Amino acid sequence: MENKFTVSEFVAYCNQTxxxxxxxxxxxxxVTSLKTSQGKWVFFDLKDEESSVNCFIPxxxxxxxxxEGMKVVIRGTPKxxxxxxxxxxxxxxxxxxxxxxxxxxxxxKKKLEKEGLFDAAKKRPLPRDLSKIGVISSTQAAGYADFxxxxxxxxxxxxxxxxxxxxxxxxxxxxxxxxIDYLNERNAVEVIAIIRxxxxxDDLACFNDEKLVRKIAxxxxxxxxxxxxxxxxxxxxxxxxxxxxTPSNAAQMLTRDKKAEISNLxxxxxxxxxxxxxxxxxxxxxxxxxxxxxxxxxxxxxxSSLNEIRSIYRVLDxxxxxxVLKNGYAIITGKIKVGEEIxxxxxxxxxxxxxxxxxxxx
Amino acid sequence: MTQKISEKIATLEEKVEWFYGDEFRLDxxxxxxxxxTKLAKEIEEDLGKLKNEIKIIEEDFSKES
Numbered sequence: 141m142e143n144k145f146t147v148s149e150f151v152a153y154c155n156q157t158x159x160x161x162x163x164x165x166x167x168x169x170x171v172t173s174l175k176t177s178q179g180k181w182v183f184f185d186l187k188d189e190e191s192s193v194n195c196f197i198p199x200x201x202x203x204x205x206x207x208e209g210m211k212v213v214i215r216g217t218p219k220x221x222x223x224x225x226x227x228x229x230x231x232x233x234x235x236x237x238x239x240x241x242x243x244x245x246x247x248x249k250k251k252l253e254k255e256g257l258f259d260a261a262k263k264r265p266l267p268r269d270l271s272k273i274g275v276i277s278s279t280q281a282a283g284y285a286d287f288x289x290x291x292x293x294x295x296x297x298x299x300x301x302x303x304x305x306x307x308x309x310x311x312x313x314x315x316x317x318x319x320i321d322y323l324n325e326r327n328a329v330e331v332i333a334i335i336r337x338x339x340x341x342d343d344l345a346c347f348n349d350e351k352l353v354r355k356i357a358x359x360x361x362x363x364x365x366x367x368x369x370x371x372x373x374x375x376x377x378x379x380x381x382x383x384x385x386t387p388s389n390a391a392q393m394l395t396r397d398k399k400a401e402i403s404n405l406x407x408x409x410x411x412x413x414x415x416x417x418x419x420x421x422x423x424x425x426x427x428x429x430x431x432x433x434x435x436x437x438x439x440x441x442x443x444s445s446l447n448e449i450r451s452i453y454r455v456l457d458x459x460x461x462x463x464v465l466k467n468g469y470a471i472i473t474g475k476i477k478v479g480e481e482i483x484x485x486x487x488x489x490x491x492x493x494x495x496x497x498x499x500x501x502x
Numbered sequence: 503m504t505q506k507i508s509e510k511i512a513t514l515e516e517k518v519e520w521f522y523g524d525e526f527r528l529d530x531x532x533x534x535x536x537x538x539t540k541l542a543k544e545i546e547e548d549l550g551k552l553k554n555e556i557k558i559i560e561e562d563f564s565k566e567s
Contacts, residue, residue: 197522207567269506269508271506279558288556291554294552295508295552295554296507296549296551296552296553296554297507297553297554298554298555299554299555299557299558300554300555300557301557301559302556302557302558302559303559303561303563304558304559304563305563305564306564311564314566315563315564316563318563319561322559322561322563367503396508398549401511401545401549402549403548404548405514405542405545406542408514408515408518408542409538409539409542410540411518411521412518412521412535412538413535414530415521415522416521416528416535419521419526419528419531420528423528490557
């Protein structure tokens with residue numbers, strides 16, 4: 141006997157089959173007939189040149205700035221409604237193509253900027269002397285390999301905890317969000333580094349996911365992003381505390397450079413040597429100056445004593461009888477009485493003379 | 503390596519600063535210089551020896567917890 145269903149049973153049976161066969165299917169197409177109902181539901185059609193399917197997503201799980209005509213890729217599950225209408229319940233959606241990605245970026249940036257999500261005042265500096273780093277990346281990615289290589293080249297003694305996640309595609313944002321939650325809940329790292337090497341705009345589109353951007357902005361542990369190349373900018377970068385231009389640059393920003401430290405050590409020791417020599421020279425100069433000052437004071441004391449002696453000599457010289465005689469004076473010895481013989485001494489001669497007369501001076 | 507390298511570097515920097523400060527004494531300089539060179543050598547050796555520990559967390563982030 142043929143299987144007979146009620147309509148409801150048939151719809152439920154179809155949904156069971158659809159969910160089993162196509163759960164999480166990924167479809168690319170252009171958004172048309174976009175409308176929001178009661179501020180809660182977003183409906184749109186996804187179409188290509190020949191076909192079109194209805195899509196539905198709750199507003200709260202929409203994480204891109206969807207626009208009419210935007211080319212997107214969605215992940216969802218097909219469903220037959222109770223009214224027999226076929227639609228896809230969308231779980232994740234991402235714009236496709238550089239133009240659409242850029243548009244989504246600008247629209248979301250504007251919205252999140254208004255909320256203050258990218259405020260410079262909210263940015264925290266990287267802790268100094270890090271010892272525990274949390275990394276969120278794909279361990280198979282070249283960017284991750286670069287990051288680890290540079291970290292190992294530059295510094296040692298670090299504990300690096302790596303959360304392996306997808307870093308592109310529709311599933312990447314949720315995986316990265318779970319990894320951020322995991323690291324925040326355990327609080328065992330001092331910084332979270334989100335690492336992804338270069339890629340096309342489509343590859344990096346997951347870093348413009350609104351929910352991921354909000355999660356980065358609200359992380360208790362500071363976040364550094366090293367995503368893509370120098371020229372790439374994502375909303376994740378804008379929400380992070382610190383932005384590195386590449387994975388290698390992130391590794392440089394997180395670690396001190398061993399080689400530079402060793403060179404600094406040598407410089408320091410050389411500086412000390414020079415400083416000691418310069419201090420010795422200072423002390424030498426000081427000693428020289430003091431010695432010169434002492435010598436000068438001794439010489440000056442000797443000079444002053446010599447001058448004193450010279451002046452005493454001059455006084456004594458003036459009192460010397462010989463010098464008096466030289467000035468024309470004479471010394472008379474003997475009794476000053478008429479008829480007495482006296483002796484007269486001049487500077488050059490000694491004379492004997494008789495006194496013939498003695499008169500009192502008036 | 504009981505003391506962290508960063509702490510040793512900070513200690514060395516303090517020792518270097520002593521040579522430029524007011525507390526500098528020529529009669530102590532030789533001893534302090536020897537201490538600084540010994541510490542610098544120790545840091546250089548530590549830097550050469552230290553390896554990073556890279557641990558891949560065994561959590562499946564593709565699944566909702």
